[in-house]
Structure formats: structure tokens, C-alpha cells
Amino acid sequence: GLHYQGFLPPMTLIIGYGRTPYTDISFREMLRKSMSSGPQYPHDQMPQSPPSPNFCLTASKSHLESFLRTIVYIQSTNNYGGIEGVVPETAFRCLLTRLDQHRDEYPDAKAHNRIFYFALPFTVWPHVCKLIKLKCMSDSGFNRLVLEKPFGRDTVSAMAVSESMKGEFTEDQLYRVDRYLGKEIIENLLVMRFANRFFSPIWNRENIKNVQIIVKEPIEVSSQESQYFDSQGIIRDVVQNHLLQLMALIAMDKPATLSQEDIRDEKLKVLRCIQEIRQEDIVIAQYTEGHGKKSYQEQVESFAPGSCTPTFCMMVLRINNERWDGVPFILKAGKGLNERRSEVRIQLRDVPGDLFAGEKGQGPNEFVLRMQPEEELYMKMTIKKPGLGMHIVASEMQLTDHWRQTQIAKSNAGISPRRAYERLIMDIIHGYQSHFVRHDELIAAWKVLTPILEKIELGVIPMDSYPFKSRGPGAAERLRQSTGHVASIVPKDQVPLGSRDDLSSLMEGLINI
Numbered sequence: 001g002l003h004y005q006g007f008l009p010p011m012t013l014i015i016g017y018g019r020t021p022y023t024d025i026s027f028r029e030m031l032r033k034s035m036s037s038g039p040q041y042p043h044d045q046m047p048q049s050p051p052s053p054n055f056c057l058t059a060s061k062s063h064l065e066s067f068l069r070t071i072v073y074i075q076s077t078n079n080y081g082g083i084e085g086v087v088p089e090t091a092f093r094c095l096l097t098r099l100d101q102h103r104d105e106y107p108d109a110k111a112h113n114r115i116f117y118f119a120l121p122f123t124v125w126p127h128v129c130k131l132i133k134l135k136c137m138s139d140s141g142f143n144r145l146v147l148e149k150p151f152g153r154d155t156v157s158a159m160a161v162s163e164s165m166k167g168e169f170t171e172d173q174l175y176r177v178d179r180y181l182g183k184e185i186i187e188n189l190l191v192m193r194f195a196n197r198f199f200s201p202i203w204n205r206e207n208i209k210n211v212q213i214i215v216k217e218p219i220e221v222s223s224q225e226s227q228y229f230d231s232q233g234i235i236r237d238v239v240q241n242h243l244l245q246l247m248a249l250i251a252m253d254k255p256a257t258l259s260q261e262d263i264r265d266e267k268l269k270v271l272r273c274i275q276e277i278r279q280e281d282i283v284i285a286q287y288t289e290g291h292g293k294k295s296y297q298e299q300v301e302s303f304a305p306g307s308c309t310p311t312f313c314m315m316v317l318r319i320n321n322e323r324w325d326g327v328p329f330i331l332k333a334g335k336g337l338n339e340r341r342s343e344v345r346i347q348l349r350d351v352p353g354d355l356f357a358g359e360k361g362q363g364p365n366e367f368v369l370r371m372q373p374e375e376e377l378y379m380k381m382t383i384k385k386p387g388l389g390m391h392i393v394a395s396e397m398q399l400t401d402h403w404r405q406t407q408i409a410k411s412n413a414g415i416s417p418r419r420a421y422e423r424l425i426m427d428i429i430h431g432y433q434s435h436f437v438r439h440d441e442l443i444a445a446w447k448v449l450t451p452i453l454e455k456i457e458l459g460v461i462p463m464d465s466y467p468f469k470s471r472g473p474g475a476a477e478r479l480r481q482s483t484g485h486v487a488s489i490v491p492k493d494q495v496p497l498g499s500r501d502d503l504s505s506l507m508e509g510l511i512n513i
Contacts, residue, residue, distance in 0.1 A: 234333050
């Protein structure tokens with residue numbers, strides 16, 4: 001999307017470097033197939049009107065080919081540096097040659113900037129950093145490293161990797177990616193909180209009853225990712241980065257400025273105030289067979305028989321500070337669940353002396369920030385039902401209606417929404433790190449989760465189960481209810497905007513009674 005809109009520098013060269021035996025042609029063909037799956041412009045034409053910078057264009061054939069011509073591939077001849085601490089003389093030689101060739105093609109360029117994107121296991125980062133520092137650095141521009149999760153397995157490993165990389169690169173050269181931080185609706189969260197007068201007075205323990213942060217996926221762990229996932233689990237894969245980062249953004253105090261360091265300082269304060277997770281405040285589980293799919297245990301039996309890796313987790317976190325003391329933050333993530341949904345739900349306390357308490361249609365106010373399947377922001381509230389009687393009904397106030405209508409119109413015109421990675425790549429190019437995780441944030445997040453991960457691996461936390469394509473284990477519903485969360489359903493275009501889990505749990509409760 002950045003290339004089609006002209007946001008990439010015209011002299012950009014993208015080099016794929018790995019051990020897979022691709023050529024330039026076969027590598028481009030692989031990319032062409034993956035990028036040609038979406039809708040295309042008819043007759044190889046782009047829209048006449050200039051696109052909004054908030055959207056990326058689906059490529060026509062000519063624009064796709066233009067982008068592919070900026071990409072080359074080099075097959076690695078080394079194993080990320082070989083023996084620990086030893087850097088072979090031949091390592092990265094071909095890569096350096098190609099980088100120097102590109103530099104020499106543009107002798108009049110003011111700077112030759114280089115971005116190194118690590119799609120590598122964190123265990124080899126130190127070796128690769130040493131190779132890059134010795135052989136591939138630009139001496140006439142910036143050098144930046146982009147790091148994909150996982151950022152370690154626990155506090156000790158994360159600290160060890162970070163410290164070893166510090167010897168080669170400074171913190172302002174490191175960009176730890178969390179794609180959720182680049183989502184449009186999450187960027188809206190900061191604006192919503194700090195640009196609107198009526199949010200500030202209620203964003204605290206006196207008015208907010210609980211917060212839910214949910215990431216649900218209906219798919220199983222694929223065969224391609226099964227070994228990776230079994231080594232990580234849902235807590236390391238989703239909770240440690242995505243959910244804790246979202247929690248920090250929701251709970252942080254107003255930063256002094258919008259500078260990247262001020263924002264990250266406030267997030268760090270939140271992470272450091274999270275109390276130790278109690279054993280009764282966490283539920284972990286694995287999916288069993290269902291809907292024609294194998295159980296997780298069957299999927300990993302060949303290489304990890306008896307695996308204790310959770311595919312589902314719900315945990316309740318508490319922040320020990322003046323703003324949030326006593327407010328439960330409910331974090332839920334899982335695979336093999338009944339739907340694809342990612343959202344933040346902030347439920348407010350009941351109205352003091354509520355005149356309509358107990359009446360049908362009355363429910364708590366909620367702010368909902370939905371990231372998937374479609375991004376939207378709305379507020380749930382109680383209004384009078386139209387008619388002569390005094391009947392109330394739960395309704396919603398759509399806060400992003402114009403934005404959503406614009407999305408739909410552009411989608412119908414062949415323009416797809418801007419992806420989170422486009423924003424993040426633009427930030428990397430411009431050196432803006434607000435949407436990336438700083439070293440001390442990373443360590444603080446691991447300190448929250450490492451003690452409970454150790455208990456899970458020791459078998460102290462019992463492993464529950466749930467059928468594939470279900471809502472998850474019943475123990476998770478009971479844990480959610482124990483926090484005081486109240487179910488509330490708001491219909492919108494025949495799609496419940498409230499949690500479908502809530503409705504199902506209500507029905508279960510009635511049956512149990």
C-alpha cells in the first residue's frame with residue numbers, strides 16, 4: 001500500500017535474505033501469488049481521485065509488477081553466525097555486496113538508509129546483530145532493526161537478549177513490533193481519551209466497573225505453526241504483547257506531551273503497578289476435537305505428546321494505583337473459539353439511585369472499541385423506547401459512523417482500509433517509536449507473566465478443556481462473572497454488539513437454575 005501511494009522513497013530496494021533456495025524470479029512469483037488474492041482494478045486502471053493516506057490501494061497488475069521490481073532475493077550461506085560468539089568471515093558477504101552495489105547506483109543520494117527486518121527466532125538475534133554491525137551498516141544514513149515477537153520466553157531470556165543487543169545497537173535503533181498498536185481504532189483511543197472533556201472525569205475507579213480485552217480466533221493451530229505455537233502458547237503469543245500493551249494504553253495517565261517517550265513512560269508506569277496474578281484469577285485450557293477438527297493434543301502428538309501448552313487463557317489483572325485500585329482488567333485470548341473477534345469493552349458502574357433499576361432493557365453503559373472483524377467504536381446506553389409508554393431499551397451510540405461509511409464507500413470503489421503494518425513501517429522510516437515497545441516496557445510485561453507461566457509449566461495451574469468452535473471453558477465464564485461483569489446485549493443490524501459470550505452465559509445460568 002505504501003508503494004502504490006508513493007509513500008516509499010523512490011530509490012527503495014527490498015532484499016529478501018534467508019536460507020530457502022529462492023531466486024529473484026521465484027521469490028517474486030511467491031509474493032505475486034500472495035498479493036494477487038484481493039480484488040483488482042478493472043482494465044489495469046487506478047481510481048481518478050487521489051486516495052486518502054489512511055487507505056491502501058489494492059494493486060492493479062502494472063502497479064504490482066512495479067513493486068515487485070524493487071525486490072530481490074539472496075540465499076544465505078551461513079547459519080546466523082554459526083557457533084555462539086563466532087562470526088564466520090564469509091557471513092553476510094553476498095548481502096553486503098548487494099547493499100554496496102545499490103549504494104553505488106545512487107552516488108548523489110544525501111543518505112543511504114538501511115532497515116533490517118528480523119523474521120527470526122529471538123535466540124539468534126544477538127548473532128545476527130553482530131553480523132550486521134560488522135558487515136552491513138550504512139555509514140551515510142540511519143540503521144534500524146525491526147524485531148518481531150516473541151521477545152523472549154520469560155523475564156530472564158528477554159533481559160539476556162536485550163542486553164546482548166544493546167552492545168551492538170542503541171534503543172532508538174530498535175523497533176519491537178506489536179501490530180495492534182498500529183490499528184486505527186487503537187490510535188483513536190488516545191484521541192478519544194485526551195481530546196474529549198467528558199471522558200476525563202469518568203476514566204477512573206469511581207466510574208469504571210471493569211475492563212475486558214478480548215482476542216478470539218475460530219481457527220485451529222495450523223500445521224505450519226504448530227511447533228512454534230507449542231513452544232510459546234497463547235499467553236506468550238498474545239497476552240504478553242498485544243493484550244498487555246492494550247491494557248497499558250487504556251489505563252495510562254495523560255502523558256506530558258504526545259512525544260514517543262512520554263507516551264511510553266506512562267505505559268511503563270501501568271505495567272509496573274500490575275499486581276501479582278493470583279492462582280484463582282486465571283483459567284487455561286486446550287481445545288478438544290469438534291466440527292471435524294482434531295484436538296490440540298492430536299495435532300502436536302508427533303513432537304510434543306502430553307503437551308501442557310494452553311490454547312486458551314483468561315486472566316484477571318489488577319492495577320495497584322490511585323486511578324484503578326479495585327477495577328478488574330479481564331484479559332481473554334484463545335484459538336479454536338466460536339468467532340473471530342478482537343475488542344476492548346469498558347463497562348461503567350451503575351447509576352447511583354437508579355430509578356429504572358431492575359426494569360427490562362436496563363443495562364450498564366459500556367464503551368466498545370472493536371478491532372476485528374471490523375473496526376468500530378461505540379457507546380452502549382439506555383434510552384426510552386419510542387411509544388406512549390415509559391419503557392426503556394438498551395441502544396448504542398455509534399461514534400465512528402462517518403468513518404465506517406467512508407470505509408465501506410472506498411471498499412466498494414476497490415480501495416481497502418489502511419493496514420496496521422503500513423502505519424508501523426511508515427513510523428520506522430520516519431523514526432517515530434511511539435507504536436513500538438521499549439526495552440523497559442518489555443521487561444515489565446514479562447515480570448507480570450513469568451511467575452504464572454512458571455506455575456503453569458510446573459502443573460500448579462490446572463489445564464481445562466473446551467470443544468473446538470465453542471466459547472471456551474465454563475470455568476472462564478464463572479471467572480468473568482465473579483468480577484462483577486454484567487451481561488448486556490445491544491442489537492445492531494441483527495448483529496449483537498454486546499458480547500455473544502454474555503448472552504450464552506445468561507442462558508446457561510437460567511438452565512442451571
